[in-house]
Amino acid sequence: MFLALKELRYEKTRYALVAGIMFLISFLVLFVSGLAQGLAFNNASSLETMNVDHFVLDEDAEHQLTRSLVSDEDQQVIQDGEVEATPFGLHMTMLIREEASNVDVAMMSVDLNSPIAPTVIEGQTPSEGQALIHESIQEEGIEIGDVVTDNASDMEFEVSGFTEDQTFSHAPIMHVHEDDWREMRDGEFIVSAAALHGSDEEAAQIDEQLADSEVITLDEALAGIPGYSAEQGSLTMMIVFLYIIAAFVLAAFFYVITIQKLNQFGIMKAIGSPVSVLAKSLLVQVMVLSAVSLTLAIVVTLGASQIMPEGLPFQLTGTMVAISAGLFFLTAIVGSLLSLYKVAKVDALEAIGGGK
Amino acid sequence: MNAKLSLQHVQKTFTDGDRTLTVLKDVSFDIFPGEFVAIVGPSGSGKSTMLSIAGALLSPTSGKLLLDGKNIADASEKERQLIRLHQIGFIFQSSHLLPYLTVKDQLMLMTRLSKESKKDAEQRAERLLTELGLRHRLHQYPERLSGGERQRVAIARAWMNEPDLILADEPTASLDTERGQHVIEQLAHQVKQQKRAAIMVTHDERMLTYCDRIITLEDGAVS
Numbered sequence: 358m359f360l361a362l363k364e365l366r367y368e369k370t371r372y373a374l375v376a377g378i379m380f381l382i383s384f385l386v387l388f389v390s391g392l393a394q395g396l397a398f399n400n401a402s403s404l405e406t407m408n409v410d411h412f413v414l415d416e417d418a419e420h421q422l423t424r425s426l427v428s429d430e431d432q433q434v435i436q437d438g439e440v441e442a443t444p445f446g447l448h449m450t451m452l453i454r455e456e457a458s459n460v461d462v463a464m465m466s467v468d469l470n471s472p473i474a475p476t477v478i479e480g481q482t483p484s485e486g487q488a489l490i491h492e493s494i495q496e497e498g499i500e501i502g503d504v505v506t507d508n509a510s511d512m513e514f515e516v517s518g519f520t521e522d523q524t525f526s527h528a529p530i531m532h533v534h535e536d537d538w539r540e541m542r543d544g545e546f547i548v549s550a551a552a553l554h555g556s557d558e559e560a561a562q563i564d565e566q567l568a569d570s571e572v573i574t575l576d577e578a579l580a581g582i583p584g585y586s587a588e589q590g591s592l593t594m595m596i597v598f599l600y601i602i603a604a605f606v607l608a609a610f611f612y613v614i615t616i617q618k619l620n621q622f623g624i625m626k627a628i629g630s631p632v633s634v635l636a637k638s639l640l641v642q643v644m645v646l647s648a649v650s651l652t653l654a655i656v657v658t659l660g661a662s663q664i665m666p667e668g669l670p671f672q673l674t675g676t677m678v679a680i681s682a683g684l685f686f687l688t689a690i691v692g693s694l695l696s697l698y699k700v701a702k703v704d705a706l707e708a709i710g711g712g713k
Numbered sequence: 714m715n716a717k718l719s720l721q722h723v724q725k726t727f728t729d730g731d732r733t734l735t736v737l738k739d740v741s742f743d744i745f746p747g748e749f750v751a752i753v754g755p756s757g758s759g760k761s762t763m764l765s766i767a768g769a770l771l772s773p774t775s776g777k778l779l780l781d782g783k784n785i786a787d788a789s790e791k792e793r794q795l796i797r798l799h800q801i802g803f804i805f806q807s808s809h810l811l812p813y814l815t816v817k818d819q820l821m822l823m824t825r826l827s828k829e830s831k832k833d834a835e836q837r838a839e840r841l842l843t844e845l846g847l848r849h850r851l852h853q854y855p856e857r858l859s860g861g862e863r864q865r866v867a868i869a870r871a872w873m874n875e876p877d878l879i880l881a882d883e884p885t886a887s888l889d890t891e892r893g894q895h896v897i898e899q900l901a902h903q904v905k906q907q908k909r910a911a912i913m914v915t916h917d918e919r920m921l922t923y924c925d926r927i928i929t930l931e932d933g934a935v936s
């Protein structure tokens with residue numbers, strides 16, 4: 358600590374520049390991570406806010422909720438099972454407006470007293486002929502009391518209120534009354550899927566009893582949404598590359614600094630310093646620089662997220678920040694390995710110029 | 714009395730590609746506690762090389778190197794590091810201070826490395842620096858010191874861990890005569906008073922009066 362901190366203080370400019378680079382990289386990492394998470398949430402906030410880990414879907418639906426249709430037989434199995442389950446109906450459709458452009462929505466029907474019912478933030482729950490839509494529909498100029506026409510069924514709905522965190526495949530969810538849902542399919546209530554409120558074991562138990570359906574996890578259901586995997590995949594790839602680039606950039610910086618200081622390491626060794634002291638000093642510097650730049654990056658990222666425009670999907674949870682910070686620390690340490698090797702190898706006499 | 718340091722038939726050969734250069738051919742001598750020995754000889758005769766070997770910075774190609782009777786010619790890097798830290802004080806031709814430590818910290822570093830208690834060390838550091846006329850420089854960085862002042866800090870640093878053996882390679886080269894003589898006088902005094910041993914490479918004839926013995930190195934051998 359003694360050496361490491363004294364040197365950081367003495368070589369302020371040099372280390373401030375390194376910390377600056379580290380700050381920019383970690384800021385970028387955090388920002389892209391926040392975007393990835395924001396996009397994921399924006400894509401399917403309805404599934405994430407249900408707070409369940411398992412869904413029952415048609416086996417042939419390839420994990421796509423909108424393609425799934427749970428058979429009557431399996432609906433019975435779910436109902437008779439010991440696990441609490443909430444069946445719901447879901448399909449993609451479009452709202453037709455006369456003087457304005459059409460709007461994509463995901464139409465959903467679920468028991469509005471069930472655990473997965475949406476939270477109403479404005480207006481009220483829909484009765485027959487009404488619809489409760491995600492607040493983002495307001496950006497299309499739709500207000501409470503407006504009447505919209507569903508393209509698939511040609512039925513008209515009056516907007517009764519707005520919800521939050523209810524999106525599917527980036528489209529706002531439009532909750533309709535059970536009776537309207539039945540009317541669309543000639544009186545039958547079509548169950549697309551069911552959310553299972555139980556443990557892994559309970560879910561597995563149900564899975565065994567199902568005939569034409571299967572139990573899938575939340576992650577599988579998310580990955581089944583068209584475009585979800587591609588979206589997350591490219592962002593994840595960017596993040597992975599950022600870490601790799603960070604490791605290389607930091608390795609290069611630390612190495613150049615170490616080479617410039619070989620003479621000093623030589624002096625230290627010549628006066629009897631063990632390699633461990635030198636290694637520790639280098640690691641302490643790397644950690645102090647990482648901690649300072651990371652703290653700054655976290656503060657700036659959180660600050661930026663406050664002033665970001667509404668439409669920009671950005672979400673950064675504490676866990677995500679902690680994971681990113683941990684990974685960045687690790688990256689910095691990995692980046693210093695080459696320098697550590699160089700320090701351990703340096704010959705005292707050679708480094709100080711042959712005893713002069 | 715047992716020799717503090719004993720070189721027995723020490724040979725040193727450098728290989729540079731396929732050329733070999735034998736710098737030390739066959740060097741043998743003993744240094745006893747309380748002795749202050751000068752090494753003289755023409756440039757390129759191997760004085761610095763010999764001193765590096767004695768200071769556990771360089772391993773001899775062959776021969777024995779006894780420190781307190783123990784052969785350290787083939788000591789491991791770790792053993793040599795500990796010897797350098799605790800038993801030997803080395804003063805290089807140029808001061809080799811760390812740019813980011815103040816004068817006093819240069820000395821305190823030695824204490825930290827040897828894990829001694831800090832309390833007496835602070836006093837000893839200040840006393841040493843005062844003796845060498847650096848009292849007013851305690852909190853300055855090396856870049857603000859003159860060459861002579863830097864060399865005096867290096868000397869104080871070599872003394873800091875109270876080693877039994879002090880090795881100095883032209884320590885007075887960058888000092889004026891008066892200051893140089895004063896420093897050597899102090900070194901000689903410490904050696905006598907505390908029964909230590911010191912070897913000094915020098916080109917300066919005037920410094921020889923403080924030494925007990927003069928060893929002349931010529932062409933890689935004691936003559």
Ligand SMILES: Nc1ncnc2c1ncn2[C@@H]1O[C@H](COP(=O)(O)OP(=O)(O)OP(=O)(O)O)[C@@H](O)[C@H]1O
Nearest residue numbers: 711727729734736755756757758759760761762763
């Ligand atoms: N690492 C090395 N590799 C090859 N040759 C070396 C090496 N170190 C020293 N030499 C050679 O060994 C010889 C003796 O060098 P040394 O530095 O010991 O001389 P010196 O007596 O201290 O000279 P000076 O009085 O000029 O300081 C020189 O010819 C030098 O070139």
Ligand SMILES: [Mg+2]
Nearest residue numbers: 760761762882
């Ligand atoms: Mg020399």
